[in-house]
Amino acid sequence: TSQTSPPIKKKNQGVIWGKDSKHFEGRTSQLNALLAAEPHLQLFSTANTVFQHSQIHWLGHQTTQQWMQLLAESKFLIGLGNPLLGPSAIDAISVGCMFLNPIYSSPLRSHEWFNSQHPYAASHIGLSYVCSFHQEVHSELIECVHRALNTELIPMIHEDFKWVRYLQRVATIFS
Numbered sequence: 001t002s003q004t005s006p007p008i009k010k011k012n013q014g015v016i017w018g019k020d021s022k023h024f025e026g027r028t029s030q031l032n033a034l035l036a037a038e039p040h041l042q043l044f045s046t047a048n049t050v051f052q053h054s055q056i057h058w059l060g061h062q063t064t065q066q067w068m069q070l071l072a073e074s075k076f077l078i079g080l081g082n083p084l085l086g087p088s089a090i091d092a093i094s095v096g097c098m099f100l101n102p103i104y105s106s107p108l109r110s111h112e113w114f115n116s117q118h119p120y121a122a123s124h125i126g127l128s129y130v131c132s133f134h135q136e137v138h139s140e141l142i143e144c145v146h147r148a149l150n151t152e153l154i155p156m157i158h159e160d161f162k163w164v165r166y167l168q169r170v171a172t173i174f175s
Contacts, residue, residue: 044059046062
């Protein structure tokens, strides 16, 4: 017989995407503004301590299982702008965690054709699971957090990431 795990209870908390301290450069004022507007909100990061804040829990390195558990318990994943197009946004969505997608004020120097951290998620997955905000506009980030905290998302794997689609892409490559 197969057993299914009980659904994971969501907590009114968020995760900061970026395990390297360089991803936080120029973003501390954004996080401070968010936490000032939301004094009961708790944020978690897999980076080692970058700056001191009582509402940010610096966890350091997490295993894949610990990372997925953290996302599954959280309402949102905040993108800081880097890394570009990493899998974490898709991981978050797959466990019902909204991805907050920063829109760049100007294209990244080495990626001039990208206007946000995860344009694929923004354009293909949609508004229910992705909230985009202009990176320098703190009020837009706060609005995205409010939306995430007030939205119940079910885990979702987008069609492009299902096994059948993968096999179709592989078949196309080798045909």
